[in-house]
Amino acid sequence: MKPYCTVVLLLVLLLGCGTGSRVVRLETGRTDTLVFTPRSTAEPVEVDDVEFEESMAKLAQDARLPSRPQEAARQLFEVDARSGSYTYEIRGSHLTPLGPGEHLAGGSTAAEVELTRAYLRWCERTGRPGDCLRLLMESSIVNGDGRFALAMALAKGVVLDEMLEAFKDMADPHAMVAAVPWTWTTYMVLLSIPDVTVSKGLAAVMTATLISYVGVDTFWGLIVGFKRLMEDADRATTFDELRKAGERYGKVMGQNAARAFAMLTMAAIGNTAPGLAAKVPKLPGSIQAAAQAETQVGIRLVALGEVQTVAVSAENLTLTLAPGAVAMTSDARGPRRFSKADRDAAYDKSQDTTGRARCEYCDEELVRESGQSKSYEADHRKPYIKGGSSSAENLAPSCRACNREKGAREVDVDWVPPKER
Ligand SMILES: [Zn+2]
Structure with a gap:
């Protein structure tokens, strides 16, 4: 038997596991760069299975089904065609695709052939006979990006089944399901290039939205985890090893992030940057994602379409917004403090029939001297950090x-005022 050859990606985990130290930089070309430290408590937005399936079914109706999902994904993110193998230069930290027809190993090995057979058996077993993930359209064996796509599909487990359920009324549900791991994988390969700047609008919008949904820390975890997955998938000699790599990634991702990622991927297929940005507010969980967009990347969800590039480095994330988009950043809320006129007017308005100013939340009498528990303060009814403005109505x-x-916190959302308890 000839020695087993494989490409080993010596990927350095450039992105450490620490939290809280990374910053998000916003560049608008007009003002100084806004440097923003995301709150490290962000959690992936919760999307339940029913909302997820409904949303996926709706998105699938609008999506043009690619007959060649791998090729379509490459076009979507403007990634060059490649044979599916990479070399990794440690010194330059470059991930170099090999040219078409170039192979590191001569021909396929027995292990690769067996892994491919195991993949086909898995399709059969899960009720999708044949090349269910369309991994064998450009190669007769599962290799290169195909291994990553397969591991990604295995990582999604339950979410993959939910997608199949969502697409069941469509002409070719399996083809639809297959498009998601390919799109997802191609996007992650792109993001995993060290010090990458994502300049294709669609990928940039997708990145900013993904971060809004899952939070900066989870986003970084997805990149670190994917690098590990690439390394493991390339080393895997059996289907089981590939499955383990996928399942490990599935744990890093968690179900909510997997659902958010699948929805965004579906919304991105065959779409443009503005088209994707228009769909985001209609996705389940978008209200929470909007709040998180402000605490995680410092911009409003409606501004996501204005994100032009996203640069990911070990230390920070730099988002470039269209020059006119400066008004869309969180600063659009205006100053943090209310004007003196508004503060005085609100104080006067809070007075009861006997002329005593009262706290809106507990009815206690207010005093104008500062430093006491009953001191009058002007509170943002909708918190400033969540996009509440500093205008009189708020x-x-x-x-x-x-x-x-x-x-x-917000009244009746996550806080009950004392007078209502
Ligand atoms: Zn009070």
């Missing part, structure tokens, strides 16, 4: 105690 006359307790 000003709640509050005592200091209530204002401190409420913090960045």
Whole structure:
């Protein structure tokens, strides 16, 4: 038997596991770069199975089904065609695709052939006979990106089944399902290039939206995890090893991130950057994602379509917005403090029939001297950090105690005022 040859990607895990130290930089070309430290407590937005399936079915109706999903994914992200093998230069930190027809190993090995057979058996077993993930359209064996796509499909497990359920009324549900791992994999390969700048609008919008959904820390975890997955998938000699690599990644990702990622991928297929940005507000969880867009990348969800490039390095994430988009950043809320006129007017308005100013949240009498628990303070009814403006309509006359307790929470959303308890 000839010695087994494989490409080993010596990927350095450039992105450490620490949290909180990374920053997001926003460049708009007009003002100084805004440097933003995301809150490290962000969690992937929750999307339940029913919402997920409904949303996927709707997105699939609008999507043009690619007959060659790998090729379509490459075109979507403007990634060059390649044979599916890479060399990795440690010194230059470059991931270099080999040219078409170039192979590191001569021909396919027995292990590769067996892995391919195991993949076909897996398709059969899961009720999708044949080349269910369209891995064998450019090669007779599962290799290169095909291994990553297969590992990604295995990583998604349950989510893959949910997709099949969502697409069941479509002409070719399996082809639709196959398009997702390919699109996803091609996108992740692109993001995993060290110090990459994603300049294709669609990929940039997808990145900013993904971060809004999952938070910066999980996003970084997805990249680090994917590098590990590439390394493991390339080393894998059996289907089981590939499955283990996929399942490990599935754990890193978690179900909510997997669903968010699948929805975004589906919305991106055959789409343009503005088209994708227009679909985002209609996705389940988009309200929470909008709040997180501000705390994680410092921009409003409606500005996601203005994201032109995203640069990912070990230390930070740099988003470039269209020059006119400066008004779309969080600063569009205006100043953090209310004007003196508004503060005074709100104080006067809070007075009861006996002329005593009252806290909107607990009805306690307010005092104008500062530094006491009953001191009058102007609270943002919808918190500033969540996009609430500093205009009179958003000003709640509050005592200091209530204002401190409420913090960045919202009445009837995640905070109940004392007078209603
Ligand atoms: Zn109060």
